Amino acid sequence: MNALEFENVTVSFGNTPVLRNINLKMEAGRIYSLIGPNGAGKSTLMETCMGFRPYEGDIKLHGSSIKKMPPHLINISYVPQEGNIYRRLTVHDNIQLALTVRKSKIDPGGILDIFPILKERQKQIAHTLSGGEARQLAIALALIHLQKVVLLDEPLTGLSPKMALHTLGFIKELKEKFSVTILISEQNLEVTDISDYICLLRGGEIMNQFSSAEWARLTREEITEMVFGGRA
Template sequence: MIMLQLDNIYSGYGKSVVLKDISIKVDKGEVIGLLGANGAGKTTLLKTIVGLLKPYSGKIIFNSVEITKLPPHKIARLGISLVPEGRKILPQLTVEENLLLGTFVGNENFESTLELIYNLFPILRERKKQIGSSLSGGEQQMLAIGRALMTNPKLLLLDEPSLGLSPKLVDEVFKLISKLKDEFSTTILIAEQNTKKTIDISTRLYFLKTGSIVLQGKKEDIEKSDLIKEVYLG
């Protein structure tokens, strides 16, 4: 079942067109990897999906509803949640306050969701009264993901979750993403520069280069592609 579909999307900032003719599909239950170098357009694509940027043309459909022109809060309420690049937790608030902020779009069962998130990230339970800024980078990333999960999203968008983390924490974040897929059946679209690890956890992938998709396919096909072997995996 198709959950998210982008048809021929052009998007960018004012006169600067970044995304050119992007068409992608995300089926329910998939983990889709969105790969590309600095400036390829990954963040622009995620911002366009959640309504922070209005596309110049093209269509975005989520669970059979056209969301192309909807404002961000309405798109959030339909069940799309973005964990932005650079985490952006509120450093002055406690861990628990940060998590509860995630419910602003509405979640009637927020207490049980909070419990679920604490079980998923025991470290956040331990630190729940601590202020956000006192967490390590990896813990802040967990908190940012936990906050996005507080809305019980149907689709979770992750913008470079491994950015700036130590190799050990990078492993933990990728393990967590696999767990979300396996145990919670969360559908995920993950933008990353960590090509190898993203290929490992994804069902299908898209490669962006200067705002266009230059390669797409199932994990097995992507691994075999010469482009990936040469350019991305070295």
């Protein structure tokens, strides 16, 4: 059984279609990267999956339709592009608040070990964190309520090259350790290094899908043309 399935999913803002006939079957325990330029519909696809936008077609989670489910009952871990943190609380209080909602599958101390900068910033108010630090906190909060399907919207935004590499390594480790299925939306092509499948989204449509082996055979020029419509 697939972990997540999109069946002819179409989303419109008014009379303008933003996503067109999205069809994607995600195998359990795999990492899928959704690659495309700004405005391609990547964030909209994730928001739709979380029940935040009406759509035509169907989305199935572990074989069951979630179309009529309220967002709070959809068992998917989600890190939105703008983050999910309480900016007036400290790092420590953000984590403690998340723990009051649901028991964590991951030890909170272990989460802080993954992001050592957060351990150093525990007493710091969240809105004073750097962009990269706030991004790490957003990911950490999602991990507290880890589900079998994880959506990461632009997880490398604001991260230094070193921290981006660390985050990619952790995402891969997350899949292997907890057997979760992960969908990552990104413009940063480095996410393809840890992906089992790469999906190209342009103009609200999935233009192509590649296995990691197929992707590795493409030239830089071919990738740039397909993803961005021209040379870098």
